[in-house]
Amino acid sequence: MHAQAANTQVPIFAVWGSPGAGAHVRFMTETRDLSALIVAVAERGDRDAFASLFNHFAPRVKAYLMKLGTTSEAAEELAQETLLAVWRRAAGFDPARAAASTWVFAIARNLRIDLARRERRPLPGEQPAPEQAPRPDAQLATLQDERRVATALAALPAEQAEAVRMAFFSDKPHSEIALDLSLPLGTVKSRIRLAMGRLRILLEEAG
């Protein structure tokens, strides 16, 4: 295993400032830490903050893409593209609206979709979709904190959690997920519906 991946095993600590004499380690929660790093990139073009984000997210984005069947080389390249987009679009990140991991997930997902569509040869004039502003009524508290979402996920019954995981980590429509799990499609759909309802309640309670 390479050093960068090993670094990500200690996410509690973030190194601030340049490494060396002036560097100091600040104790923060992981969530605020990652969001603060993106804000530091947006506000100051902070390269050290970017390096920390890269070390945390690039190996996970690569793992996510490989789970979806992307080759190791293509996943490496898309992870690079994702982190480059993190650098360029950092000003568009709002820590009050979304967790850092949610934002990075959405970027990686969109880049993967764009790549798949380019390979499919789009009709003339087709380009990647622009990001659209959220509607003001699309409010759900506590989504800016990934630990709460992770805690809520851990509290789901095992078969619901599995159905949700398959929806995100399987490049297949739900009908094929149902085949893989040897379940009727209706059961998979209802597990996902129950899981999302449960998550909503858990997160609203937490808020």
Next chain:
Amino acid sequence: MSPSHHPSEHHLVEHAAGGLAPGHDLVIAAHVTTCGTCQAEVRLGEAVGGALLDALPPEAMAKDALARALARIERPAPPATVASRGPPADWIGFSSPAVDAAWRRRRWAAPGVWVAPVIRGPGRAHTYLLRVAAGMAVPYHRHKGRELVTVLKGAYEDRGDIHQPGDFAENDDVVEHRPTVTRDGECVCLISADAPLVALDWVGKLFQPFVRI
């Protein structure tokens, strides 16, 4: 005004996960831009995606990966692609380059009807814009597989329900219907179907070879 017909939960989760076929994804995205309730659901889905991403065992990057990234961020960003002109102002506020480009390629298909292909495939799947004039009915038909629809402009009546701008509909292979545009004005829909529809009356059979939907 918020839409009153929504996609099912699993469609929204699949949309958040990025697992829908491109055409189906566009139809869901069109609805979601107009609907705060569904947008909150998609954001919950994305938060789940983020939490799952964060919990994944990292996959080691190449040794020089960080050095490459640090070098790349020093290069100037390419100029943003020219924004497409966007859809007509009286459509729901959904902008997609594929849909905007399709609209400019629309072609006459029958009296009162134009069609604009957005995405072809995979297989016999087909995503298109369909415009039908006020008061007109689509010939009686059924579907092979699923058909997803979001209203972009105007309204139509289908089996007692009125579908208005932003409303979503899913029709499966047991539905046989003759959607009829209301008398208030033309109706434009974004439609993604697994297969071409099956005409059930002579009007449809007559026009289908030309309309190609």
